[in-house]
Amino acid sequence: MKIGIIGAGNIGGTLVRRFRALGHDVSVANSRGPETLAELARETGAKAVTVEQAARGQDVVVVTIPEKHIPELPRDLFAGAPASLVVVDTGNYYPQRDGRLDEIESGMPESVWVSRTIGRSVVKAFNNIYAKHLMENGKTRGADCPAHASSEASRPVRRVRVGSPPPARAPFPVLMVESEHVPRYPSSC
Ligand SMILES: NC(=O)c1ccc[n+]([C@@H]2O[C@H](COP(=O)([O-])OP(=O)(O)OC[C@H]3O[C@@H](n4cnc5c(N)ncnc54)[C@H](OP(=O)(O)O)[C@@H]3O)[C@@H](O)[C@H]2O)c1
Numbered sequence: 001m002k003i004g005i006i007g008a009g010n011i012g013g014t015l016v017r018r019f020r021a022l023g024h025d026v027s028v029a030n031s032r033g034p035e036t037l038a039e040l041a042r043e044t045g046a047k048a049v050t051v052e053q054a055a056r057g058q059d060v061v062v063v064t065i066p067e068k069h070i071p072e073l074p075r076d077l078f079a080g081a082p083a084s085l086v087v088v089d090t091g092n093y094y095p096q097r098d099g100r101l102d103e104i105e106s107g108m109p110e111s112v113w114v115s116r117t118i119g120r121s122v123v124k125a126f127n128n129i130y131a132k133h134l135m136e137n138g139k140t141r142g143a144d145c146p147a148h149a150s151s152e153a154s155r156p157v158r159r160v161r162v163g164s165p166p167p168a169r170a171p172f173p174v175l176m177v178e179s180e181h182v183p184r185y186p187s188s189c
Helices: 010-021 034-044 051-055 067-072 110-118 131-136
Strands: 002-006 025-029 060-063 086-089 144-146 159-161
Touching: 002 010, 002 051, 010 025, 010 034, 010 131, 025 034, 025 051, 067 110, 086 110
Parallel strands: 002 025, 002 060, 060 086
Antiparallel strands: 144 159
16 A cells, blocks of 8 residues: 655654555655655655655555644645545644644544644544554454544544455444544543
């Protein structure tokens, strides 16, 4: 699969390593430019690219930057992207880090805020696991992982099965809503 990753920190860097180990074609970007990612590229075989390149021509794009930086992403980042593109958001809102975001404080789900800010529906995933656990504690093929699709437009996704493509329609009962797998809830580990 072609996977673009925007953000190369704790979670972004971990996902680069894990996706590359599975043989995916990974492009990774940060805010400072591809030259600052040369070492990660050398280590993993991922391509170090610009944010725009990480968002174009991919099957999946993972946005993994702190919420306060989401509004800095180019407004047209996903303009013209095909409907089949899946955008994953790993973010969690921490007011002490991100500053106060009034819409979220007023009850808007975080992923809806991200989705509206970047102009693209997102699936929220990898947000409820520490980077170290994501790196070291793999799940076996067939295991369930919690996920949440914010989208007003896309199909509902509550869980994805490791190693399987997402189902066209969730064949299982609704298991989670976003508020159950953001920090402070037991499913966040
Ligand atoms: N750390 C965890 O264990 C964990 C677990 C679950 C969820 N999360 C959530 O996942 C998100 C990322 O967390 P993290 O810990 O990986 O963050 P981090 O280590 O601070 O890394 C942030 C990354 O985002 C990049 N970035 C910032 N602004 C950018 C922009 N405008 N354009 C492109 N790249 C930009 C940074 O690039 P530069 O260095 O070049 O600025 C850096 O590579 C956060 O919302 C966090 O709450 C984290």
